[in-house]
Amino acid sequence: MPTTRRAAVLGGNRIPFARQFGPYAEASNQDMLTAALEGLVARHGLAGERVGEVVAGAVIKHSRDFNLTREAVLGSSLAADTPAYDIQQACGTGLEATILVANKIALGQAESAIAGGVDSASDAPIVVPERLRRKLLRLNRAKTPAERAKAAAALRPTDLGIQVPAATEPRTGMSMGEHMAITAARWGVTREAQDELALASHQKLAAAYERGFFDDLLTPYLGQTRDQNLRPDTTLEKLGSLRTAFGTGPDATMTAGNSTPLSDGASTVLLGSEEWAAAHGLKPLAFFVDGETAAVDYLGGEEGLLMAPAYAVPRMLARQGLSLQDFDLYEIHEAFAATVLSTMAAWEDEEFCRERLGLDAPLGGIDRAKLNVTGSSLAAGHPFAATGGRIVATLAKLLHEKGSGARGLISICAAGGQGVVAILEAA
Amino acid sequence: MPRSDGYTSFVNSGVGKKVASALGLPQPVPLRRYAPGRPLVDGPVLVGGHADTPAVSALRDGLTAAGATLVDAVPDGPRLGGVVVDLTAAETPADLESLRATLAPALKRLGRCARVVVVGRDPERAGSVAQRAARRALEGITRSVGKELRAGATANLVLVADGHEASALGTVLFLLSARSAYVDGQVVRVGEREVHAAPVDAERPLAGKVAVVTGAARGIGADIARTLHRDGATVVCVDVPAAGASLAAVANEVGGTALQLDVTALDAGTRILEHATTRHGGLDVVVHNAGITRDKLLANTDAERWDSVLRVNLLSILQMNEALLAKSGLRDGGRVVLVSSIAGIAGNRGQSNYAASKAGVIGLVDGYAADRGLVRRGITVNAVAPGFIETEMTARIPLATREVGRRLNSLAQGGLPVDVAEAIAFYAADAQGAVSGNVIRVCGQSLLGA
């Protein structure tokens, strides 16, 4: 067995996140990931450098982008002999990529690595209906004129039409919002609580920009210098006036204001061994401590689609011998305000913790003053695979500001009933 | 491809030459500019004047080592690439004759973009009134020669300190070389510090140095970053976060690092220092280049316009230098280079705020250069004062004024950002350890403020 060592988060870079069909409407995943890499390379002086590996991915991906990350590396100022590959675990992609490369560094298989993610809700691949696709493939396979004629004759005008991939669960046909609405009702999450969380997210993100917190985490792209979704001057009244978008009757509490918008953007994180960092004059911001993934069976309605982090976190805590209160900062991805509130409600619920998690006592509450202190996805936007990188870099810098030993928890829910969570510790 | 303004390319085209000459218009020539591998000068260098002084004997070897062919008389064959006239032994105005005797025949045999460098001594250190007059006279002569020279040639004066003549070698080489293309009619004082002539790669005089350039995303700043990198330095490129995309491009091009920050932030100096120290092991060169203009006649200038220019162009430097010049800041032998402006010397209509900041910068140079602590640590502080440089800052000048500004100098053309960058790189090198408290105008000997 190889001995392990600590993998350090050395820095990050992302482009500002933009709303769907906004300023990045014409940019592809590869364009955005390349731009995010270029900024990371510039910030850390990596031009011409060979990095151990670059791992990133996109949730909505065109088939031509089979080698998305490698292509982005080739288009960047990194040395062309830097290897790269794609991964995908829905909205957990960015954090999963971080866990992957951190483990490789810990095992001595890599000295340095870049983890990242990108998504475009604007430049989505268009897919033809399944029936038409099969017929076209058959036509393409046809060898003789007779076969071709037969295949062509099978085409019907009614086959035409295009499909844009949506954030819909394939097995339930329900959107993520519809799934979340069920969970929110289950945990009795109120509209007011959701709007308050959304307001706090905008206010905290705006304050972070004001104090220059993102100066070394972000590089402008296509003229955009801040997250486009950020509304520094929003109010509870404004949020309260929005029509509900998901759920029915009294359970309709979710609006466009307390749900994340479809977004475009990319993020990257630089990790390395302490030796590599020292040799490159880079000071670790935080160390990667542990990571865990979980999945829930949401099909029978047993558990909510976005509740997997509620299971992943206690498993990781048990392994680390930590309690939920042993953290200085919490980053819980705001897929919806209700996601954060439901997850926290579950951890405080004795029955849930006993029956579902098999614990003697509830995990307990978390200090809201330590939660998403520079805002999260509700304000910044949520380009699916890019969110993990945004959170890892943000938390690493926040922990570094807190000082040595400070500990932070990351929790990200993902489609398919999955969750990816991790612990970072200030360097 | 040589870079020049439209007019310069026009008068150098066949038709343009005839037109310009017929109309008696100025005929600027494309200036010789530096690129690694080019010779120091194009043609032999005549060494004249007193010629047997400690100054000349100290310089001769260095010039030869730098590849110059030295001659003692005007040769019949090739045109002269440069003339170095030594007047360090001048005791009375009568001694100036040897300057005339050397220059008069030489000026007729100068090549294109040739160089005249007069070497003298500081009038303020003269032992007698007559000596002081003689020393002061050199400035008048040099400036007049600069105005008489044609075809891109320049004339400059170097004042050397008694017993430290060898310390002036770097300055003389700069003024002879193509690096000083747009430096004309200037006086450079070289102080009483021994420069340890460590063997350096002449093409990478800044090898191993860490330099910070503020305002590096665009314009002159980007050229400064590029020039310092070319000369071997590791460059930290600083600009405001909003310019981050361009900044990243510049940083990646020069293989340096990008640091997004606002120079007016209270912790800007600390953050720059911390970045340079942790990333690159320390800091040797600081180029305070970031600057803005908010032009308006003073009568119409409100407090905001006034304040923003002074804050960015002047106060931020003071503020950053608190950290950068502290004991834990710039390494011994460090270099601080400020960017003043001809507007700070001559003043400019509608630029009272800008001129205030740029004149203030000269005050900073005087103040810092006299600081004993800095002198002890071998830290030099100098400034460049760009004249008419073809760049963003000159853009807001109305076209007619702009055209006049561009021509009203001895070289009859505007300078390029790289000309400013070259002067900054000159200050930054180890060889200039004795050059401090200078403000070199990169103005082609502009008539403004002369």
Next chain:
Amino acid sequence: MAVETLSSVPATAPLLARAALTARGRRGSEVPERTLRVEDVRVDRARLAAYQRLTGYDVSDLLPQPYPWVLAFPVQTALMARPDFPVPLPGMVHLENRVTTHRALDAAQPLTLEVTAGALQPHRRGRTLDVRLEARVDDELVWECDSVYLSRGRGTEDASRGEAPPALPEGPVAGVWRLPEGLGREYAGVSGDVNPIHLHPLAARAMGFPRHIAHGMWTYARTLAALGRGSLGPSSSRVWFTKPVFLPSTVELVVQRSGRHVLAGLRSRKDPSTTHVVVTLDD
């Protein structure tokens, strides 16, 4: 030299139409001394992105090296459509191009564009015309370009041939590009260069070509994009359009690097001895 400042970038199509309608009457050998200038030219991000995609660049804030040429194209057309311009615009052939970028061009910065036509020179197959384009950010010259065009007609046998392009390296092949039939129309859409010789076989035949051909400026941009980030920063490139690329067709990219100098080009897949485009890049 008279500098005329236009209030904005003109529309290309009416100018091309005017140039076509007035083509017959044009004669003489004196090119009027005139510079057309447009200030405050802003980059349309959507058009830029479409151009970047079609030419193989990343969609980013940096302008591809040939892009100011595209921005200046309507201005150049306006200059040539003037009644006193001696050479007919339709059928003019782009022979070569030299571009120097002095600094990375940020799409956020408005440009001042200037177009100046030089003198007519004798050529074996007619007369050549030099056109100079300059782009400034405020007053700073950030980009300059010299184009050489051929106006086909009675040639001068002993005309000086100009600098021949360097021979393309033998290989290995660095890329194989299949240029679709509709490439000219697509590029016309993003560049505004709607010269009929690029659009359709019939239109091209009317102009004396067997088929329609790819825009030279597309082949140039596509080749530079294939060479990496070098042409995005300060750099110089040169291109010779030696043989037209008929559409559709398949071309091979060959590249030879020596330090900071790159020699590249496109040759015919079918007949590798046919060189279409030669490009050099120094960064």
